[in-house]
Amino acid sequence: MKAYLLDPAVAQYVLAHTTAPDPLLDELAKETLSVTGDAAGMQISPDQGTFLTMITQLVAPQVVVEVGTFTGYSSVCIARGLSGGRLHCFDVSDEWTSIARRYWREAGVEDRVTLTLGPALETLAAFDQTVDLAFLDADKGNYPGYYELLMERLRPGGLIVADNTLRRGHVADPAHEEQTTVEIRQFNDLVMEDPRVTVLMLPVADGMTLIRKN
Numbered sequence: 001m002k003a004y005l006l007d008p009a010v011a012q013y014v015l016a017h018t019t020a021p022d023p024l025l026d027e028l029a030k031e032t033l034s035v036t037g038d039a040a041g042m043q044i045s046p047d048q049g050t051f052l053t054m055i056t057q058l059v060a061p062q063v064v065v066e067v068g069t070f071t072g073y074s075s076v077c078i079a080r081g082l083s084g085g086r087l088h089c090f091d092v093s094d095e096w097t098s099i100a101r102r103y104w105r106e107a108g109v110e111d112r113v114t115l116t117l118g119p120a121l122e123t124l125a126a127f128d129q130t131v132d133l134a135f136l137d138a139d140k141g142n143y144p145g146y147y148e149l150l151m152e153r154l155r156p157g158g159l160i161v162a163d164n165t166l167r168r169g170h171v172a173d174p175a176h177e178e179q180t181t182v183e184i185r186q187f188n189d190l191v192m193e194d195p196r197v198t199v200l201m202l203p204v205a206d207g208m209t210l211i212r213k214n
């Protein structure tokens with residue numbers, strides 16, 4: 001569990017009272033760590049996975065977009081929440097998403113997932129479907145560009161979930177000038193100033209922002 005923002009005892013309590021991942025997700029997390037090493041820290045945490053399945057079930061989307069798939073943890077969680085819709089994944093890495101593709105098969109969701117490889121600013125620009133739900137979890141400097149492309153495609157009432165929006169809490173410390181923190185701060189301000197949306201920032205894991213198009 002990524003519990004940067006919680007007292008350790010509270011984090012344990014939250015973990016004990018949140019539906020745990022199944023063996024397939026545990027296996028995916030283990031394989032990701034052994035194959036990708038430090039990069040495994042990019043994977044969403046199990047509680048975020050439960051959140052993504054639940055939010056997908058609640059929104060009941062026909063078209064979901066994920067920007068940033070990595071080895072597939074979040075996409076398996078989203079795909080499992082679908083009932084009849086389709087998940088469109090965007091990533092640049094053939095190597096990392098080849099692991100995702102294997103887990104989509106093992107999870108029995110491969111028939112409802114499409115993967116497009118390439119820089120997502122370009123591949124998303126070529127995506128011409130109306131989007132009901134999006135999960136944004138790729139390179140942080142391009143969040144504003146992805147956001148605008150998603151907003152152009154999102155239906156009124158549709159939802160964007162953006163990950164890592166608190167950067168371990170660093171965004172709230174003006175003295176913290178690390179590049180990604182600055183980029184995320186700019187993204188958070190951009191969303192907050194956008195009159196088209198209603199915004200809820202959740203202090204879950206590394207910060208998840210729910211952005212609803214009005």
Ligand SMILES: C[S@@+](CC[C@H](N)C(=O)[O-])C[C@H]1O[C@@H](n2cnc3c(N)ncnc32)[C@H](O)[C@@H]1O
Pocket residue numbers: 042043044067068069070071072073074075090091092093096118119120121137138139142
């Ligand atoms: C934080 S990881 C995604 C983690 C994933 N959601 C999960 O739960 O395991 C970020 C992903 O964004 C991808 N990425 C980075 N820059 C990108 C770009 N310009 N276009 C598309 N994908 C990109 C990386 O290849 C990486 O797989």
